[in-house]
Amino acid sequence: AQTVTQSQPEMSVQEAETVTLSCTYDTSESDYYLFWYKQPPSRQMILVIRQEAYKQQNATENRFSVNFQKAAKSFSLKISDSQLGDAAMYFCAYRGTFSGTYKYIFGTGTRLKVLA
Amino acid sequence: DAGITQSPRHKVTETGTPVTLRCHQTENHRYMYWYRQDPGHGLRLIHYSYGVKDTDKGEVSDGYSVSRSKTEDFLLTLESATSSQTSVYFCASEASGGDTEAFFGQGTRLTVV
Numbered sequence: 001a002q003t004v005t006q007s008q009p010e011m012s013v014q015e016a017e018t019v020t021l022s023c024t025y026d027t028s029e030s031d032y033y034l035f036w037y038k039q040p041p042s043r044q045m046i047l048v049i050r051q052e053a054y055k056q057q058n059a060t061e062n063r064f065s066v067n068f069q070k071a072a073k074s075f076s077l078k079i080s081d082s083q084l085g086d087a088a089m090y091f092c093a094y095r096g097t098f099s100g101t102y103k104y105i106f107g108t109g110t111r112l113k114v115l116a
Numbered sequence: 117d118a119g120i121t122q123s124p125r126h127k128v129t130e131t132g133t134p135v136t137l138r139c140h141q142t143e144n145h146r147y148m149y150w151y152r153q154d155p156g157h158g159l160r161l162i163h164y165s166y167g168v169k170d171t172d173k174g175e176v177s178d179g180y181s182v183s184r185s186k187t188e189d190f191l192l193t194l195e196s197a198t199s200s201q202t203s204v205y206f207c208a209s210e211a212s213g214g215d216t217e218a219f220f221g222q223g224t225r226l227t228v229v
């Protein structure tokens with residue numbers, strides 16, 4: 001079975017600084033997708049960034065980028081120039097591509113605090 | 117944003133009563149999911165569906181059942197609610213196999229007293 005681990009329950013970052021959130025996963029599949037979702041206090045789940053496992057290039061979305069290390073099964077999120085609006089829970093998620101794995105598996109989340 | 121709505125948004129119910137939560141999407145998405153969110157556990161999958169009448173269990177399916185008779189609706193039923201099922205429930209839908217993204221409803225806060 002696939003698992004996703006986020007070992008940092010809480011992180012803090014100073015406004016305008018850079019922070020990296022960690023995520024590791026376990027799978028025997030070779031083709032899959034990885035995601036970072038943001039959940040602000042409104043409770044709405046918002047997609048931050050997506051990575052396809054077959055792509056070696058790390059995904060980037062504006063101030064958000066990932067460091068995808070397939071062999072190490074690591075998928076960290078880097079937030080540059082942190083803003084107060086980045087404060088939220090961040091969830092790492094895995095999605096398989098084969099029958100029986102069409103489901104999103106989430107980590108336990110990292111709460112990010114942004115200090116003014 | 118994808119049109120996905122959950123109802124009700126809040127519910128308080130008594131132990132032992134049946135409860136049904138509804139998820140409705142207007143995007144013709146094939147895949148639909150039910151999760152529960154509890155502090156320290158993240159989102160845990162209850163059941164999911166990969167088509168009309170095609171469903172499968174997730175990691176925390178005990179005490180829950182689902183039905184999907186139409187593409188747009190995915191119902192989650194607690195046959196006999198217990199206090200351990202007090203949680204926030206999220207529904208999500210997705211167009212195809214990971215090519216897009218999962219769109220989430222706004223959640224249902226269920227309290228079992």
